């Protein structure tokens with residue numbers, strides 16, 4: 097299927113087995129991708145955690161860094177996002193979607209590479225997210241491996257658990273790290289050299305370039321707009337193929353620092369911390385895999401009770417389906433060009449109305 | 459009657475051979491020549507052609523040894539064809555009163571030997587090899603233009619010689635540099651060292667023959683040179699050697715399990731090899747970098763991906779375990795050249811075994827050998 101790598105990994109954690117299922121065109125036509133496709137897979141495999149990529153994830157389309165994790169929490173279907181390079185890496189590992197069903201008897205990590213999904217038992221339980229990522233990269237021999245990791249928050253099934261991508265917090269607003277913890281999944285490591293095919297490359301590239309030109313004309317800044325942050329910033333980083341380097345890197349010690357996710361930093365400042373202290377605390381939150389939305393004491397956050405689900409807001413469902421970062425919405429993405437990119441990329445006749453219709457089911 | 463049997467090529471992949479033999483295999487295979495046997499010693503060459511490709515001629519000799527050299531001589535004298543490319547050409551040439559007991563079947567002088575070579579301007583690790591009282595130096599790398607059969611073609615040079623004169627028939631000479639030529643010394647010095655010098659020579663020895671190439675006609679990005687190489691091979695007489703299939707036939711679940719395990723470890727090895735950074739290992743007289751290792755794993759991955767799509771394949775039972783061992787070696791590899799050499803030899807053998815399985819899977823059963 098164009099714009100996707102070929103497989104869905106259905107990981108049976110009870111049995112320790114993986115089934116590889118081909119992605120059918122019909123599935124994409126009906127669900128497009130990302131959150132919508134995850135929803136469909138969740139109906140098919142209830143009580144699973146689904147990792148999915150959007151239809152544009154990992155392509156030349158600007159901001160196409162997004163992957164989506166979907167699971168039911170307290171009976172509600174919840175979506176959280178991850179980006180940086182992990183969305184594209186998941187797709188290029190050969191698995192555009194991963195279904196984690198059942199529960200592993202003992203802690204495991206999942207290693208996705210070149211259309212192989214390995215369930216590896218591990219004694220990483222109890223290690224923080226930084227140690228876990230460093231260990232996996234060392235063990236598997238490749239620094240470009242992207243990881244989705246849970247820390248103490250996820251292991252203890254805290255309501256404030258936060259999924260961490262490598263070393264930095266994701267937008268896991270629904271604490272789905274705790275659901276991975278329930279399943280005894282410590283981490284998902286991803287690396288692949290797969291490729292996605294494009295049905296009509298020239299049309300696709302032209303639509304993507306149109307969007308990029310539009311975005312570039314409006315992006316006048318770098319970093320997160322947080323008062324005092326720029327003064328303590330050492331550099332600005334961007335996720336895969338994103339024209340807006342919204343992520344500030346702030347040094348927190350010798351050879352140490354944290355990549356800021358704006359909302360998390362603002363949460364800590366709302367709890368009364370100054371920007372520098374907030375950045376330092378955020379680093380600890382990421383190491384422990386906890387979300388500062390619920391408090392400023394990272395240790396206390398590892399044992400929080402259940403928190404209400406955070407539904408997708410405004411146009412987020414649309415972005416979560418496409419696999420494009422919703423932070424770019426402030427610059428006004430040309431939606432018509434995005435739909436053209438999907439049509440040219442997949443070769444499917446998908447109109448803006450059809451897309452809206454599918455997204456409205458979220 | 460043995461005429462139905464295709465040309466059989468023995469390709470040396472043992473110590474001293476670098477990765478360029480993969481180019482040779484891929485190019486021949488893309489032209490439908492799949493009767494290649496991989497050999498790591500030259501004790502008994504049961505083939506029409508012996509190919510010794512790029513690498514390190516010092517390491518080649520120290521592995522092949524005097525006995526191996528005399529076997530190659532006898533192979534040629536009995537009607538075999540020797541194709542030397544780059545290191546394989548140095549190995550066969552007696553130049554500057556070569557003190558080494560190499561093959562030495564063609565007397566000649568090379569133009570890229572000097573007591574005081576021109577100053578090096580880039581890639582110092584690729585520039586010089588100490589030789590006798592001077593140095594073999596490599597004035598350029600990448601694409602050069604050759605005059606061949608009255609017209610021009612391009613082929614890349616990665617350390618092969620310019621031949622000044624030889625008691626052999628010249629077939630091609632270096633005529634020009636190209637925009638892609640990379641100069642390792644000044645242009646004028648490179649011009650003097652190479653242009654007008656012989657790039658390909660041939661010589662009959664007893665009933666056999668040698669073809670000695672400086673540049674890599676087999677490099678897959680040079681289709682014109684590839685065509686000439688294939689044309690040259692097509693003229694070599696077939697002497698009726700049978701190619702034995704490698705491994706045993708498997709299908710169904712057995713095949714799926716085997717291929718999955720091989721793919722798992724080749725993928726892991728490939729990713730770890732691409733992840734290696736900042737190391738260089740001196741093996742023999744040649745510098746190796748992680749890219750070379752990754753190249754072998756990449757070739758293995760491509761072959762496994764092909765086998766994965768077939769219903770029924772040839773397989774060797776211990777390949778998954780060997781691939782796993784190699785992957786663990788890559789993951790643990792540091793600056794130690796001895797470890798790198800063990801790994802290099804292991805991955806070469808795995809690659810050649812996978813190529814053999816690929817060919818055996820492709821090939822219809824051959825006619826039985828006629829006594």
Ligand code: SF4
Pocket residue numbers: 159161179180333334335336338339340341342343421422423424
């Ligand atoms: S806007 Fe920021 S978070 Fe979103 S993809 Fe770009 S760099 Fe990443």
